[in-house]
Amino acid sequence: MYSFEPNEEQQMLIDAVRRYAKGDLRPAGHEAEESKSLPKKLVNKGWELGVLQASIPEAYGGFGERSAVTGALAAEEMAWGDLAGSLAVITPGLFAMPILLAGSEEQKQEWIPTVIEADWPKYTAALIEPFFDFDPNDLKTTATVEGDDFALNGVKMMVPFAAEAEAMIIYASLNGLTKGFIVPKSSAGLSVSEPEKFMSLNALPLYRVTLENVKVPQSHILDGDFAPILASMRVANAALAIGVANGALEYARDYAKERQAFGVKIAQKQAIAFMLAEMATEIEAIRLLNWEAAWMLDAGKEEAVIQAYLAATGAADMVMMVTDRAVQILGGYGYIRDYPVEMWMRNGRGFASFTGLAIV
Amino acid sequence: MTIEFETPKPIANMRYMLQTVAENMMRPISREMDENEHEIPYGYIEFMHTAMKSTGAGSLAPQEKKEKKEENPGKPKHPPIAYQSLASMLEMLAWGDVGMYLITPGGGLGAAAVQAAGSPEQKAKFLERFDGEKPTFAAMCMTEPQAGSDTSAIRATAVLDKETNEWILNGEKIFVTAGHKSFVPDEQFGAGFLVVWATIDPTAGRGGMRAFVVETGTAGVAVTKLEHKLGIRVSDTAAIVLQDARVPFDALLGSPTVEKTTTGFKGAMATFDATRPLVAATGVGVARAALEEVKKMLSEQGVTIRYGLPRQKLTAIERDVIDMEIMLKSAWLMVLKAVWMADNQKPNALESSMSKVRSGDIVAKVTQKAVEIMGPLGYSREFLLEKWFRDAKITDIYEGTGQINRLVVARQILGYSGAELR
Ligand SMILES: Cc1cc2nc3c(=O)[nH]c(=O)nc-3n(C[C@H](O)[C@H](O)[C@H](O)COP(=O)(O)OP(=O)(O)OC[C@H]3O[C@@H](n4cnc5c(N)ncnc54)[C@H](O)[C@@H]3O)c2cc1C
Numbered sequence: 001m002y003s004f005e006p007n008e009e010q011q012m013l014i015d016a017v018r019r020y021a022k023g024d025l026r027p028a029g030h031e032a033e034e035s036k037s038l039p040k041k042l043v044n045k046g047w048e049l050g051v052l053q054a055s056i057p058e059a060y061g062g063f064g065e066r067s068a069v070t071g072a073l074a075a076e077e078m079a080w081g082d083l084a085g086s087l088a089v090i091t092p093g094l095f096a097m098p099i100l101l102a103g104s105e106e107q108k109q110e111w112i113p114t115v116i117e118a119d120w121p122k123y124t125a126a127l128i129e130p131f132f133d134f135d136p137n138d139l140k141t142t143a144t145v146e147g148d149d150f151a152l153n154g155v156k157m158m159v160p161f162a163a164e165a166e167a168m169i170i171y172a173s174l175n176g177l178t179k180g181f182i183v184p185k186s187s188a189g190l191s192v193s194e195p196e197k198f199m200s201l202n203a204l205p206l207y208r209v210t211l212e213n214v215k216v217p218q219s220h221i222l223d224g225d226f227a228p229i230l231a232s233m234r235v236a237n238a239a240l241a242i243g244v245a246n247g248a249l250e251y252a253r254d255y256a257k258e259r260q261a262f263g264v265k266i267a268q269k270q271a272i273a274f275m276l277a278e279m280a281t282e283i284e285a286i287r288l289l290n291w292e293a294a295w296m297l298d299a300g301k302e303e304a305v306i307q308a309y310l311a312a313t314g315a316a317d318m319v320m321m322v323t324d325r326a327v328q329i330l331g332g333y334g335y336i337r338d339y340p341v342e343m344w345m346r347n348g349r350g351f352a353s354f355t356g357l358a359i360v
Numbered sequence: 361m362t363i364e365f366e367t368p369k370p371i372a373n374m375r376y377m378l379q380t381v382a383e384n385m386m387r388p389i390s391r392e393m394d395e396n397e398h399e400i401p402y403g404y405i406e407f408m409h410t411a412m413k414s415t416g417a418g419s420l421a422p423q424e425k426k427e428k429k430e431e432n433p434g435k436p437k438h439p440p441i442a443y444q445s446l447a448s449m450l451e452m453l454a455w456g457d458v459g460m461y462l463i464t465p466g467g468g469l470g471a472a473a474v475q476a477a478g479s480p481e482q483k484a485k486f487l488e489r490f491d492g493e494k495p496t497f498a499a500m501c502m503t504e505p506q507a508g509s510d511t512s513a514i515r516a517t518a519v520l521d522k523e524t525n526e527w528i529l530n531g532e533k534i535f536v537t538a539g540h541k542s543f544v545p546d547e548q549f550g551a552g553f554l555v556v557w558a559t560i561d562p563t564a565g566r567g568g569m570r571a572f573v574v575e576t577g578t579a580g581v582a583v584t585k586l587e588h589k590l591g592i593r594v595s596d597t598a599a600i601v602l603q604d605a606r607v608p609f610d611a612l613l614g615s616p617t618v619e620k621t622t623t624g625f626k627g628a629m630a631t632f633d634a635t636r637p638l639v640a641a642t643g644v645g646v647a648r649a650a651l652e653e654v655k656k657m658l659s660e661q662g663v664t665i666r667y668g669l670p671r672q673k674l675t676a677i678e679r680d681v682i683d684m685e686i687m688l689k690s691a692w693l694m695v696l697k698a699v700w701m702a703d704n705q706k707p708n709a710l711e712s713s714m715s716k717v718r719s720g721d722i723v724a725k726v727t728q729k730a731v732e733i734m735g736p737l738g739y740s741r742e743f744l745l746e747k748w749f750r751d752a753k754i755t756d757i758y759e760g761t762g763q764i765n766r767l768v769v770a771r772q773i774l775g776y777s778g779a780e781l782r
Contacts, residue, residue: 001368002444004697005361069363133672253773268781273770274763280773281714284697285690292365292693299366306667307689313671314686352671 004288010070016049017074021081026247029082030340032203038088046078046089047120052096055360061113066100068232068294071360072239076287079243080250083347084203086240090358091160095123097232097359098169098180102224111167111182125169125180126156126209127233127356136171136178136230136355141211143172143181143221150174150181150221152189152214158357162192162207169222170211171356180222180229189214200346229359231297231305234312236358238290241319241351242283248326248344249279256329272329279322286311286318294360316351323348365693368441371448378449381411382456387744390457393594394747398586400541401460401594402548409465409495443634443699447641451692454645458751461642462537462595463497465549466490470498470542472635473555473571477613485610486573489550496550499542501533501600502557508535509764512566516558516602520616526606527572529558529580532599537758539598540583543576551576556602561618571613580605591750636712636759637698640719643755644692647723650730650748651684657734657743680729687722694718713760713768720756720765727752 006014024042032038051074056062078086096115099107115121129140141154152172162168169180183190193208253276256267266272290311296304323345327334334341367375385404393401453461462468467490474486489496507513516531533539533556542552554574561568574581585599609616655665658677665681666674674682694715701708727749731738738745756762771781 001364001366001439002441002696002700003362003364003439004700005363007362010363073363133670135670135673137668257774267770267774267776270763270767270770270781273774273776273781274766276773277717277766277769280769281694281717284711284714285694285718286686288693288697289686289690291363292689295363295365309668310682310686310689313682314690317683 004291006073010073013049013051013054013070014073014077017051017077018080020046020049021078021086021243025078025081025085029085029203030343032082032084033200033343034202034337036202038085038203042085043088044120046085047092049074049089051075051078052090052093053116056096056100056112056116060100060108061116066097066298068235068297068360069291071232072235072290072294075236075239075358075360076243076246079240080247081243083240083244083344084201086243087160087201087204087357089120090236090360092121092123093359094125094160094357095167095169098125098222098229099182101229101232102180102222102226104219104223106219107182107222122161122164122166123168124159124161124165125171125356125359126159126162127171128156128158128353130155130157130208134353136233137226138176139171139173139178141170141172143174143179145218146215149215149217152181152183152211152216154211156209156211157196158198158206158353159192159209160204160206160357162209163195163205168209170209170214171226172211174221178226178230180226181216182220182222183214183216187214187216198350200343200350227305228297230355231293231308233355233357233359234308235290235294235297236360237351237354238286238293238308238311238315239360240354240358241315241348242287242290244344244347245279245283245319245322248323248341248348249276249283251341251344252276252279252326252329266329275325275329279325282318282321286314289314312351312355319348319351367448368444371441371445374445375448375452378452379455381408382452386453386456386460390460390744390747391741393457393459394591395741397588397593398596399594401463404460405463405465405495406548412466413491440703443637443702444696447638447695447699450638451641451645451648451695454642455649456645457594458642458646458754459592459594461645462592463541465495465497467496467498467552468538469500469635470538470553470555472638473500474498474573474613476634477571479613482573482610482613486553489552492550494548494550497538497541497552498555499536499538499552499598500555501536501539503535504532505534509761511557512569514557514559514569515562516556517562518558518560518570518572518612520560520609521606524606525609527609527612529556529572529574529602529605529607531556531558532601534599535587535758536598536600537595539600540586540596543574543578543581543598543600544583545577554581554600555613560616564618568618570616572607573611573613574602574605574607575611578605578607590753591747592754632760633707633709633712634702636716636765637695637702637708639755639759640691640698640712640715641695643719643723643752644688644695646748646752646755647684647688647691647719647726650727650745650752651681651688653743653745653748654684654730654733655681657737677733680733684726684729687726691715691718691722710769710772713765713772716760716765717762717769720762723752723755 053062054064055066143150167184170183189212191210196206259266293307293311326341518527556572559568583598587597698711698715731749
């Protein structure tokens, strides 16, 4: 069957996340970007919505079942409020979700409940590397077998909350295949830089992580397939991009209905109205593509991997186009940092390199 | 409700069957029909008629299921999928050849108008014929030389002759798809009809617009021209003149009196809400044909597309193909959503127009890229890529141009009336 409407449970989650995005994230997001820090209370409140918890089975301390569709719906709503805040709220998922997807039973028992039951726990993951052609399936960070251990070597960047994390998953190439490794904070050879600075996401602490012969026991490898993890990251990315784009569209739309020029509201000019129509169409197109990718993941379909790639690729272009036009619709005001659209445009450009910052 | 993308079994089966039709009945004569404009592929038409009759899909217009006695009330009801089936069917036929799809018997836009604006008796009377012995056509006549996008500017008139209780129609209609097959008697075809839009009160603007069913061969009506076109050349595009043409009273679809409302116009618009995603579906079909062909030709020349690589590592051709894939897949999902809404009686003016905007855009881009990527082979009439490029463009023109559909989308998202955003 084809069907395009969230079920009741999903709708309840969407509503709850929307309230948080509107009532908490949006009012705080811009100030957080300018002051370069996120209020802890804000992040905690988001965590308590239980988006991650709802996709972890009871056996591991959660109260639901993993659904990429549900995760995508929640991420869309949250990012409407603020991207940096959303990424912070869902950072622990970067650690828990891959273990759920590719970890052994023992790993799940050992790690997931600890993460899930805590109060916005400090766990993260490191995928992105500092190269223009960074490729999640062809990492430069390596894992080699050394006796009973793996030795990890390489450099990671854009690792959220790395400085505070109790443990993180580090992705490395093991004989050419990407694998995740659970690496505790105290591991020798692991060093975390000062916070990195980017064009946006100033409120989100992101770090460079260097691995010099970091030893982890063989039991710390996530031995399952990396493909569904990557696909889930791409679906998350696309969903967040959709949320940001929607926020920008709605803001620009409302502005255009207020702003007067040449005796009419600018929205009454086709040049503006058509931009809005195209923005809305583009968002809807990518949203459906991403929903289908998420659904394919949930249904265990092989095509999910390519579909998620297409969705994330399309989303990166879409969000750039939409946020660029939002700035254009606000004219000079769009360029001024008192208004949030320029921040969304800076967010927008990032999605082409955000794979690894979120997972649903 | 839920979010789900599993193709329903009946649709999957139907598409499988239609793909065979497309491959064996359409593609082999696509080129020849394109080169010999206005030639009629009787073989294909006969075949489709017989095939559709035997499956009970006599009319191409989505039909409400004939009331059936609930045989097994305990059995869970299947959700309605009539529009979803139809869109899936048209996508596949257009994948075969969109021009030939347009001359598939079954009533097309004419029947859709009857379906949208006719009374139950009229539906029975006018739509039954498509299940008859011979292939039968119907067409929709809205456009006039001075009135295309601005349908409220049509000048064709309908005046009631109170003595005979007949409507007298006058006017000139142009660009009528399947106008010739629907109106000019042909012994190979059954008697079809035109749905002609005219005003019953020229002072009433949109409120006066009504649709009339004009039967094949009606006196006072003539096909005066068949257009020569950029693409879809196998599809007849007719100019039709009506001079004191008389049709019976019940040829009028809708109310005979002019209220201070715009119901007549709304009838036309309701037809568009229903048919726009269907036209969008045909655009998607053409785009898919082109993309699949490009991928096939590329792989024959040793190029495979490496999905999953970061953009920075892709070749220019891979980037193009991946972008085309994104456009194609997302456009199809927008069609599906719009027709799913129609099936579930959800107002879908926004989604219909969005799907049409998207399809009109992407089919042009995909087919243009396809020709470009294949270089001289793309440009060659030895292959169908150049034909699909020509066929594609019509998607963004009929059933509301890209601009008109952008207006609809913009008004919807802005909450504007036609007066607030022209
Ligand atoms: C092959 C073919 C088959 C067709 N089949 C049928 C058929 O079966 N039945 C039928 O009734 N008609 C049919 N048409 C007609 C078709 O629907 C019209 O051509 C179409 O609606 C555009 O009208 P027009 O050609 O008069 O262009 P115009 O309305 O003159 O438009 C010219 C340009 O102006 C733009 N424009 C117009 N109004 C606005 C506005 N308000 N804002 C911004 N831009 C605007 C248009 O988008 C277009 O780009 C067919 C046409 C073709 C070519």
